Amino acid sequence: MALTRRHFLHLGGLAGLIGSLFGLRSFAAATTGTGSTERFEVTLSDAEWRKRLSANQYEVLRHEGTERPYSSPLNNEHRAGVFSCAGCQLALFSSKTKFDSGTGWPSFYQPLDNAVRTRSDSTLGMSRTEVHCRRCGGHLGHVFDDGPPPTGLRYCMNGLALSFKPAAA
DSSP, X not given: OOOOHHHHHHHHHHHHHHHHHTTOOOHHHHHHOSOOSOOOSOOOOHHHHHHHSOXXXXXXXXXXXXXXXXXXXXXXXXXXXXXXXXXXXXXXXXXGGEXXXXXXXXXESOOOTTOEEEEEEOGGGSOEEEEEETTTOOEEEEEESOOOTTTOOEEEEOGGGEEEEEOOX
């Protein structure tokens, strides 16, 4: 059987699950840390982030953790609306760009304008592109070039890093 990028993603999710079972940080957090030279509009102390976020959200958004695949209720969110950063509530993705990638994480083919930033991530022995909120720097997930038209991109996001607001009826 040939290994695909999705197999590696599933293995990465499994590694995150095993780490969380043993009370460890994700491999990404342990190897890259959270230091960044970028400046963000929303900056809080570690204590303020811990107060604002659940323990799991804190691990994902502030320490580049990864939630277990298929664990997010947002995988099954199909209403019209907007997905925002769980850390600062910046609107990130329209539900119109959401699709089922089969990876177990909420996936989108395009972010909203001026919503996210990216940087290189070489953890887990592969070269990837990490996606973070442009306003608070919260880790959202990764973007890959195996998505659907019209962009061909797959923004594979942690549901814990997102909140959903349905469109007004």
